[in-house]
Amino acid sequence: ALSRFYQHLENPDGAAPHNRWFELARTAMEVARDGSREAPLIAMTKTEAQIYLKSKDYSAVGSIYQTSDDYPFSILIQGQRPGELQHTLHFDLSSVYRAAAQRFKNPSANAQVFSPVALIGYLAQPQHNDTAAQTAIGSFLSTEGRLDEATSWLTSAALSGNTIANVILARIYTHRSQTADSEETRQRALDEVLDNYLTAIALGSTDAMYGLGLLYLNGLYGRENEESGMSLLTQAAAGDHPDSAIYLAHLYYTGQGISRDLGKARTYYAQAAALGSPSAQRSYARFLLDRETAQEADTRAIGWLEELARDTDAEAMVLLGNFHARGIAVSQSNRRALN
Numbered sequence: 001a002l003s004r005f006y007q008h009l010e011n012p013d014g015a016a017p018h019n020r021w022f023e024l025a026r027t028a029m030e031v032a033r034d035g036s037r038e039a040p041l042i043a044m045t046k047t048e049a050q051i052y053l054k055s056k057d058y059s060a061v062g063s064i065y066q067t068s069d070d071y072p073f074s075i076l077i078q079g080q081r082p083g084e085l086q087h088t089l090h091f092d093l094s095s096v097y098r099a100a101a102q103r104f105k106n107p108s109a110n111a112q113v114f115s116p117v118a119l120i121g122y123l124a125q126p127q128h129n130d131t132a133a134q135t136a137i138g139s140f141l142s143t144e145g146r147l148d149e150a151t152s153w154l155t156s157a158a159l160s161g162n163t164i165a166n167v168i169l170a171r172i173y174t175h176r177s178q179t180a181d182s183e184e185t186r187q188r189a190l191d192e193v194l195d196n197y198l199t200a201i202a203l204g205s206t207d208a209m210y211g212l213g214l215l216y217l218n219g220l221y222g223r224e225n226e227e228s229g230m231s232l233l234t235q236a237a238a239g240d241h242p243d244s245a246i247y248l249a250h251l252y253y254t255g256q257g258i259s260r261d262l263g264k265a266r267t268y269y270a271q272a273a274a275l276g277s278p279s280a281q282r283s284y285a286r287f288l289l290d291r292e293t294a295q296e297a298d299t300r301a302i303g304w305l306e307e308l309a310r311d312t313d314a315e316a317m318v319l320l321g322n323f324h325a326r327g328i329a330v331s332q333s334n335r336r337a338l339n
Contacts, residue, residue, distance in 0.1 A: 026055060033092075037066075040074050040090035046132065047247035049091040053079040058087060062164035063132035064139065065123070066090075067116035073097035075132055078164065078205070085239035086163075086204040124153065131157040133322045135165045141160065147172055163200040164313075167207045174215070209236035210244045217257070230258070237268060246274035246280045253287060262293050270298065278308055285319040288328065297329035 003022055006015035029052060033039045043049040050060050058079025066074050073093045078086045101114050104122075117140075123133035138153035151172060152269050157165035180186035193215070200208035209232040216229030216292060236244035249268035252261045272280030281304040286293050300324040302323060308316035324330055325337035 010074075022055070024054060035089040035091075037090050038070075039075075040092040043075075043091040043093055044095050045146045046075055046091075046093065046096075046130075049075060049077055049089075049093075052091075053077060053089065057081055061086065062162050062200075062205070063135070064162075064164050065116075065120050065132050065136040067088075067120075073116045073119065076164075077132075080204045084204060085206055085235075129160070131160045131162040131165065135162055135168070138165060142168060142172055147176070158196070158199070163208070164205050164207050166196040166200040167205060167211060170200070170208065170211055174211075177220075177263060180280055194221070195329050204239075206236040206239045206241035206244065209233070209239075210241055210247075213244070214247070227256070237271065240271075242272040242274055242275040243276040245269075245275070246277060246283060249280075249283070249287075252292075262295070266295060270300075273301070273304055280311070281305065281308060282313075282315055282319060285316075285323070289319070289322050289326070302329050 003015050003018040006012075006018065028074065029041045029043060030046075031042070035041050035043050041049070043052065043053065046063075053060055056079070060077050060083055062078035064076050068074070071092050071094065073096060075093055077091065077092050078088050080086050097116065097119060100119050100122075104114050104118075113177075120133045120136050122128070123130040124137045132304060134153045134157040135143050138150045138157065140252065141147075141150035141153065151169065154165040154172070158169060170193045173196065174188045177186050177189035177193065180189055194212070197208045197212040197215075211289055213229045213232035213236065216225040216232065219226065230248075233244045233248050237248055245268045249265045249272065251258055252265035252268065254260070265287065269280060269284035273284045278305045281301070284298075285301050285305055287293065288298060288301055302320070305316045305320045305323070309320055321337045321339075322328075324333050330336075
């Protein structure tokens with residue numbers, strides 16, 4: 001705030017010390033972290049995370065709280081620059097969680113046990129109007145099959161401009177269109193699907209591009225939109241959306257509905273695998289092993305499979321065995337294959 005204030009006054013000397021402090025704070029958030037789910041940036045508060053995005057010229061267009069064993073309380077924020085696709089960053093909010101745990105500590109034996117879910121529920125209440133919390137609650141309820149409650153929470157978040165809520169709503173309405181008891185109900189649900197996906201796509205959501213692209217390709221909105229489905233998936237893959245890349249790879253590999261193109265299939269498989277998708281890494285390995293495609297070896301595939309195998313991925317072990325048995329990207333070794 002002080003940096004912007006002095007810049008507004010056209011006083012660079014006054015702004016300089018605040019700029020230095022700002023850069024130090026931003027650097028501290030990034031130490032040994034890249035903003036992925038496995039290595040989230042450190043933030044004291046949700047507001048600090050949003051300011052970090054703003055400092056990178058992103059506008060926050062979607063957010064959702066998450067919890068895991070490694071990071072009990074974190075937030076995923078999607079940002080967008082004008083004319084660009086969304087960029088996703090994860091922030092570790094452990095300090096907020098520890099502070100809240102102290103704030104809500106209650107010695108009563110009947111007190112509710114404090115947990116990340118309890119904190120998210122607290123933040124989702126109307127008096128806080130935290131759309132990241134509302135979206136998290138809605139997402140959880142949808143997985144529990146409580147779709148009416150989920151829709152209520154998600155609609156509130158979507159109306160406040162949270163595109164992650166739009167994407168989850170679109171999936172809920174897709175399910176409702178498939179279980180509708182009348183054509184009128186089905187059509188209303190499909191209209192909601194389209195509205196929510198298009199809202200998110202307008203703000204650069206690759207998840208929405210992927211979701212709507214699949215529906216277009218499956219003919220839910222008429223054969224005239226199938227070409228638009230390919231366009232959406234291609235655009236999402238260009239934005240490093242792994243599911244879009246792997247779906248395009250499968251289409252070009254099989255030639256399903258399009259001209260078969262093994263070069264494009266390989267490119268998309270490799271892209272999705274490099275983005276860290278275990279499913280893509282296994283699929284790419286199977287593609288390379290396919291005798292009919294006669295593909296050149298890719299040593300990266302061995303590294304990806306070995307990493308999956310260390311996590312006791314049985315299919316990755318089988319694929320590694322085939323690579324060693326045939327000597328693809330490694331020296332041929334029956335002993336290693338058997339192991």
